[in-house]
């Protein structure tokens with residue numbers, strides 16, 4: 001996502017720029033700060049979690065699909081509220097704001113008066129839902145002011161406009177893996193308003209019906225709803241008439257046991273009635289559809305002899321009869337159309353048997369051409385029924401519901417056309433968005449232009465440009481009177497288009513293909529079958545047979561075709577036809593005021609209220625929201641209110657004084673910016689006016705480029721780290737001083753304690769010595785007295801009879817002398833210290849000295 005915006009912003013600056021807790025309150029994605037895919041995504045997620053499904057993105061409305069009914073969001077009262085508010089832009093984002101703004105623009109008659117509401121998004125994102133909401137809004141609002149006299153007409157028209165939806169959905173929608181009610185065509189509906197802005201009519205233009213679905217349904221998907229409606233909703237008589245007994249299997253009706261709410265036959269028949277399709281016409285329509293289903297059950301078996309046509313399988317004969325009956329053609333002719341081809345050689349015709357696969361291709365081709373013809377007839381009918389006379393309406397509001405960007409594993413002509421349409425719309429969108437951005441800058445007094453912004457012109461040149469482009473080469477290839485060779489065509493594409501940087505090839509790939517770098521991502525297109533699809537050939541035998549159909553509707557459908565130059569038509573390729581219709585559409589869009597709504601599918605499983613970031617971001621890219629972010633990034637993506645700017649960056653010039661005057665603030669901002677540029681040594685590179693390319697002071701905000709924000713933040717970080725360094729130094733010094741003082745104090749305390757201990761010790765020793773001396777003297781005196789007594793009494797006393805003295809010195813230094821057997825415990829000293837006990841005289845002393 002090559003963006004210059006810094007997605008990995010520091011936590012700190014992110015917190016400064018965005019208040020994540022308040023993200024769900026941001027009504028406009030362009031107001032998140034800075035505008036990066038990641039912040040935009042976080043904002044959308046926060047809103048979705050808070051059950052807020054609409055958000056502005058500048059001039060675009062982003063609609064998140066809730067995948068569950070939210071009735072209060074679309075009630076009549078809500079419509080009224082948005083219609084009656086004096087400032088719709090100030091109400092909460094809603095699809096009704098878009099509708100109301102467009103309506104007011106028509107009322108205001110400001111050029112361009114006509115409006116286009118472009119609804120886009122991937123399959124299942126909610127485009128059809130949104131288009132229906134818009135139509136309901138106008139059907140209500142445009143009628144609400146209608147005068148009583150006209151009420152009937154207006155009501156009738158509204159009813160028809162609304163009824164056209166279920167009818168077209170029955171024939172043009174199908175259940176796919178991505179959406180149970182997927183539109184298999186694009187449409188542009190014009191709601192016609194008279195001079196009083198009342199809805200007086202409507203017309204619809206359709207694009208690229210996926211007619212292949214009639215004969216081929218991808219695994220797990222279904223055919224168009226109308227077939228299933230017939231199967232499940234028809235009366236017994238109808239089923240009998242269509243030869244559809246209960247339990248009947250049709251090869252082209254897979255998954256017919258799955259019943260959807262879309263299988264509402266009655267509603268479809270009711271809508272036909274309201275639109276004026278009478279019962280006879282309805283009967284013919286259903287017979288044609290039944291005929292198609294019976295065609296699908298026709299099978300052939302290959303012939304052993306190549307010169308002979310393939311045979312019908314036995315069980316298919318009945319289906320062929322039925323199909324012929326319903327389509328109003330002769331069964332034999334139908335069979336021969338499938339099995340034999342007529343080759344024209346000058347005025348002569350040669351019959352050639354078809355191979356088995358050719359028979360099936362012809363069968364499928366007939367079904368497709370009939371269904372496409374019937375759909376086209378239906379659209380024309382609806383138009384005739386709804387369209388007002390050109391003199392009665394003066395303005396219109398168009399609703400465009402187109403396929404979103406597609407990128408599958410295998411992509412072919414259909415995806416190329418769809419993605420080409422999306423490129424065209426993107427180009428239109430970008431030019432419109434740039435204009436809106438430019439206007440916003442101007443309103444803030446910012447003189448800056450997006451001239452340097454690169455749009456998707458290169459990619460469009462590649463696809464549709466002249467003289468050489470994918471389309472022109474494809475048309476050339478399709479017109480050749482031979483089957484296209486995919487490998488040769490790839491070489492031709494490479495030779496002619498390799499200068500364009502939007503195309504590339506994987507030379508190691510087995511399958512011939514080319515890769516286009518679309519604005520929404522790269523897509524690989526397989527070349528095999530592309531030229532054939534572009535030709536879309538219909539064997540002339542089939543058309544001739546249909547011209548003669550007894551089914552008057554089918555006859556009408558193909559005779560209308562006859563009125564056009566059929567020969568020329570067959571030469572008009574799919575891409576040429578599509579390009580033409582798209583160019584017409586673009587002309588209309590360019591002449592109107594566009595309003596964009598981007599529908600987003602928050603998860604692929606259609607689960608209610610589940611937001612998958614990785615899936616949403618891909619869609620934001622595909623629908624151009626990321627592109628708008630890139631455009632913003634090409635301008636001034638960071639917008640900071642003056643007060644916040646001052647608060648955050650004041651430290652760069654702390655000596656500056658600010659008062660509330662605006663000029664003073666501007667001077668302040670300028671001084672800071674110049675200082676930063678000077679300090680960062682970039683001022684010499686950015687002189688004079690160029691400084692304005694980095695920053696601009698609006699009326700209330702400072703507009704910055706990402707690089708200027710980075711410079712400011714770098715400077716701020718440097719200042720902060722300088723401050724941190726100073727603080728660290730002071731702290732270290734303080735710590736060191738404290739340590740020294742502590743050490744000195746400890747030394748003093750230690751000295752005092754030590755001297756006290758020594759003094760205490762000496763004192764104890766002195767006391768002990770005195771006691772010992774005293775005891776010694778007592779003992780000596782005792783001995784002396786004993787000796788005297790011995791001498792006196794001449795008694796026979798042995799030294800062993802001398803009394804034994806017990807000497808105890810406690811750890812505290814107290815000494816006690818006693819004669820044994822006096823108990824020692826008496827001498828234990830308080831505090832629990834064990835007294836040191838010894839006998840006196842010591843044994844050695846006893847032996848040596850006594």
Ligand SMILES: Nc1ncnc2c1ncn2[C@@H]1O[C@H](COP(=O)(O)OP(=O)(O)OP(=O)(O)O)[C@@H](O)[C@H]1O
Pocket residue numbers: 065066067068069070121122123124125126127128129130179181182183184403404599
């Ligand atoms: N605003 C909404 N509120 C409730 N449900 C919605 C809303 N928008 C869409 N849905 C649901 O999502 C489903 C798919 O929407 P929708 O058919 O409009 O998609 P889509 O974009 O038209 O798809 P596709 O391109 O396949 O036609 C709807 O059937 C509906 O159930």
